[in-house]
Amino acid sequence: MNFSFNCNRVILVGAVSLLGLSACNLTQVPESKMGAVKDLAPGRWTATKEGRSGVDRAWVKRFNDSRLEKLVAEAVTRNPDMRVAAENVQQAQQAAYLAGASSRVMASAGLDTNRRKIIFVGFPFGGSQTNNSFGLNLNVNWEPDLWGRVSAGVSASVADMQAVEMERKAAETSLAGNVCKAWFTLCEANEQLGLASEAHLLRLKTVDAVRDRFELALQQEGGGASELRLAETDVAMSLALKAQRQGEVEAAQRRVEVLAGRYPAARLKGRLKLPPIPGSPPAGLPSGLLLRRPDIIAAERRYAGTGMRIKEAKRAIFPVFRLTGSTGTSTDSLSNILRSSFGVWSLGSNLSQNILTGGQVKGEISLRSSRDRQNLAQLQSTVMKAFGEVESALAADKWLARRITEMGKAQKLADDAATSSEADYALGNVTLLTVLTAQNRKIDIASQVALLRRLQLENRVNLHLALGGEFTTQKNEK
Numbered sequence: 230m231n232f233s234f235n236c237n238r239v240i241l242v243g244a245v246s247l248l249g250l251s252a253c254n255l256t257q258v259p260e261s262k263m264g265a266v267k268d269l270a271p272g273r274w275t276a277t278k279e280g281r282s283g284v285d286r287a288w289v290k291r292f293n294d295s296r297l298e299k300l301v302a303e304a305v306t307r308n309p310d311m312r313v314a315a316e317n318v319q320q321a322q323q324a325a326y327l328a329g330a331s332s333r334v335m336a337s338a339g340l341d342t343n344r345r346k347i348i349f350v351g352f353p354f355g356g357s358q359t360n361n362s363f364g365l366n367l368n369v370n371w372e373p374d375l376w377g378r379v380s381a382g383v384s385a386s387v388a389d390m391q392a393v394e395m396e397r398k399a400a401e402t403s404l405a406g407n408v409c410k411a412w413f414t415l416c417e418a419n420e421q422l423g424l425a426s427e428a429h430l431l432r433l434k435t436v437d438a439v440r441d442r443f444e445l446a447l448q449q450e451g452g453g454a455s456e457l458r459l460a461e462t463d464v465a466m467s468l469a470l471k472a473q474r475q476g477e478v479e480a481a482q483r484r485v486e487v488l489a490g491r492y493p494a495a496r497l498k499g500r501l502k503l504p505p506i507p508g509s510p511p512a513g514l515p516s517g518l519l520l521r522r523p524d525i526i527a528a529e530r531r532y533a534g535t536g537m538r539i540k541e542a543k544r545a546i547f548p549v550f551r552l553t554g555s556t557g558t559s560t561d562s563l564s565n566i567l568r569s570s571f572g573v574w575s576l577g578s579n580l581s582q583n584i585l586t587g588g589q590v591k592g593e594i595s596l597r598s599s600r601d602r603q604n605l606a607q608l609q610s611t612v613m614k615a616f617g618e619v620e621s622a623l624a625a626d627k628w629l630a631r632r633i634t635e636m637g638k639a640q641k642l643a644d645d646a647a648t649s650s651e652a653d654y655a656l657g658n659v660t661l662l663t664v665l666t667a668q669n670r671k672i673d674i675a676s677q678v679a680l681l682r683r684l685q686l687e688n689r690v691n692l693h694l695a696l697g698g699e700f701t702t703q704k705n706e707k
Contacts, residue, residue, distance in 0.1 A: 259533040270516040276623035288693040291507040307490025314397040321393040328386035332379040378544035388534030399523035415481035415499035417683040422474040429467040521697035528608040535601040548582040622692035647671040
């Protein structure tokens with residue numbers, strides 16, 4: 230068989246294909262429009278005097294907890310929400326590719342077969358005749374993007390794709406932050422359970438002391454039955470508190486397991502105590518926030534995309550030019566269908582211009598202009614919220630540190646008071662109510678200190694997220 234085609238037809242198809250590829254390569258990523266909000270950035274943060282450049286990109290490691298790092302890596306890999314975000318990115322990439330389909334060369338191939346029989350009636354032409362026809366064709370269509378309408382739409386789709394990617398990144402960072410917070414909640418729950426267990430043992434010790442005095446009938450020294458019942462009441466309450474803390478531990482375990490993509494079986498064992506507070510991270514400059522916060526970049530990309538959508542709508546009024554070409558063979562014998570000597574070809578063009586559109590073009594421009602203004606307002610809102618989150622986290626970090634310092638002093642005094650009251654009660658110098666009050670204050674302050682330390686750790690996570698800090702895990706480094 231002869232598989233050769235006419236050289237002119239090959240050159241025709243090749244030239245159209247090259248023109249189509251050249252048009253695709255002209256598409257550019259929309260330029261940044263962050264300048265629209267750069268004037269919103271102050272010179273420095275008001276909640277702190279620190280303005281050191283750079284942001285911690287390994288903030289998960291700063292908590293010095295290898296188990297936490299592994300949990301974050303596991304969550305990023307297994308959490309279903311991250312798979313949803315990844316598919317959103319894939320869909321946005323395909324949408325950006327499909328947006329330029331109309332400006333690319335379209336080619337189709339076909340095989341036609343036909344068998345026809347004609348019957349002749351009457352003398353002298355009676356009888357029949359059978360005809361066969363076979364055709365092989367290659368059709369090429371191309372709409373050159375002369376005015377940049379299609380490329381503007383592609384640029385807008387590329388900006389949307391970049392926004393979706395930034396949203397995925399923001400979701401990943403937010404997930405890392407939520408895992409850290411849930412882990413710290415579990416650690417605090419374990420610490421609170423430990424404190425509840427210590428309180429229960431302390432109450433039992435107090436009941437034993439009161440019972441000894443009651444059995445010795447030392448009523449004149451505070452060994453009455455009412456005091457024994459009061460001490461036993463506190464024992465029962467300590468057991469109720471211990472059960473509450475155990476329930477909180479299981480709830481925290483399930484929360485971490487769900488975030489990590491595991492079944493919530495409450496089997497994850499956290500640390501028995503909260504980790505120490507790491508050093509303060511560098512805050513950087515407010516203007517740098519515009520270039521590293523994923524949600525801000527995503528909002529900017531949405532705004533840049535609507536600008537290109539307006540351009541696309543305005544170019545729709547220009548005429549549309551199309552080129553069509555086809556080549557193939559036509560024969561009455563199937564064995565000749567691939568022979569170039571039976572070839573046919575054609576080349577055509579079409580030019581169309583919209584005259585009356587019923588206000589569709591003007592209405593589309595107005596609609597997209599409104600969305601452009603909306604996206605600008607959304608970008609400005611996102612920027613201001615980001616600045617507010619940083620300022621709030623910086624201020625909270627400062628005040629939480631002071632509260633923990635003062636509560637640490639109070640805790641030491643409460644411990645001393647509880648110890649002294651127990652000694653004084655043994656000597657008969659104070660009543661049982663004084664002992665119980667001192668013990669309650671000791672237990673309550675220890676619980677509040679644990680709560681404050683957890684809040685400080687959570688706020689530190691919020692600060693890293695607000696500053697746009699990325700994170701690395703053990704898995705990411707491999």
